[in-house]
Amino acid sequence: MGIQISPSVLNADLSRLTHEVERIAAVADWVHLDVMDNHFVPNLTFGLPVVEDLLRHIDTPADCHLMVDDPGRWAPGYAEAGAGSVTFHVEATRSPVRVAKDIRAAGSRVGVALKPGTSLDALADVIRHVDMVLVMTVEPGFGGQSFMENMLPKVRQARRLADASDSDIWVQVDGGIGPGTIEQAAAAGADVFVAGSAVFRADDPAVMVERLRADAENAARP
Numbered sequence: 280m281g282i283q284i285s286p287s288v289l290n291a292d293l294s295r296l297t298h299e300v301e302r303i304a305a306v307a308d309w310v311h312l313d314v315m316d317n318h319f320v321p322n323l324t325f326g327l328p329v330v331e332d333l334l335r336h337i338d339t340p341a342d343c344h345l346m347v348d349d350p351g352r353w354a355p356g357y358a359e360a361g362a363g364s365v366t367f368h369v370e371a372t373r374s375p376v377r378v379a380k381d382i383r384a385a386g387s388r389v390g391v392a393l394k395p396g397t398s399l400d401a402l403a404d405v406i407r408h409v410d411m412v413l414v415m416t417v418e419p420g421f422g423g424q425s426f427m428e429n430m431l432p433k434v435r436q437a438r439r440l441a442d443a444s445d446s447d448i449w450v451q452v453d454g455g456i457g458p459g460t461i462e463q464a465a466a467a468g469a470d471v472f473v474a475g476s477a478v479f480r481a482d483d484p485a486v487m488v489e490r491l492r493a494d495a496e497n498a499a500r501p
């Protein structure tokens with residue numbers, strides 16, 4: 280796969296989710312859905328019933344980012360609901376391998392996410408059971424924060440880890456991605472880009488998605 284763009288609806292109009300997804304559907308590879316439980320992160324968004332209903336109305340593949348405690352209990356439900364990808368946080372469970380296997384068994388791609396303070400060493404056992412590593416480039420919980428440039432070495436390290444594996448593991452970045460930062464993340468080896476406020480606060484979200492893709496492709500070119 281080449282560069283992929285996954286707009287986050289976190290800062291869109293959450294009362295009109297179907298409409299908001301339609302604004303980017305023609306150009307986005309995924310729609311990124313941030314599930315927060317006010318325990319793993321200090322914010323609350325929406326959960327499985329909302330995602331299940333949304334998926335009945337959209338064709339864009341859903342990239343669910345679960346910022347929740349006890350992902351072993353919740354994550355497979357998102358896969359069963361038809362999400363294309365389900366990402367859980369390695370910090371939120373003592374059994375990441377089991378969570379990854381359960382998501383995969385329920386039929387979706389598996390992502391594992393790391394908060395900024397968590398080392399890639401935490402992925403030693405689970406890496407062979409995942410399709411994507413999400414390197415958070417802000418503290419999870421809120422949209423509209425500034426990109427943490429000091430995460431770039433970790434993105435490079437994640438790229439090396441992904442390349443060293445037998446399977447095609449994607450490296451996703453999430454937080455503060457927009458014009459000016461997407462190039463840095465792409466040059467560091469990320470290939471899936473979450474962008475929330477940059478896309479949904481643009482005059483034309485679809486135009487912004489295409490711009491971000493072009494910027495990332497240019498920066499990724501060796």
Ligand code: DX5
Pocket residue numbers: 287288289290311313344417418419420421422423424453454455456473474475476477
């Ligand atoms: C933050 C979320 C992000 C957020 C990104 O915890 O995981 O997906 O929506 O928003 P921006 O792009 O505004 O940083």
Ligand code: ZN
Pocket residue numbers: 287311312313344453473
């Ligand atoms: Zn996210």
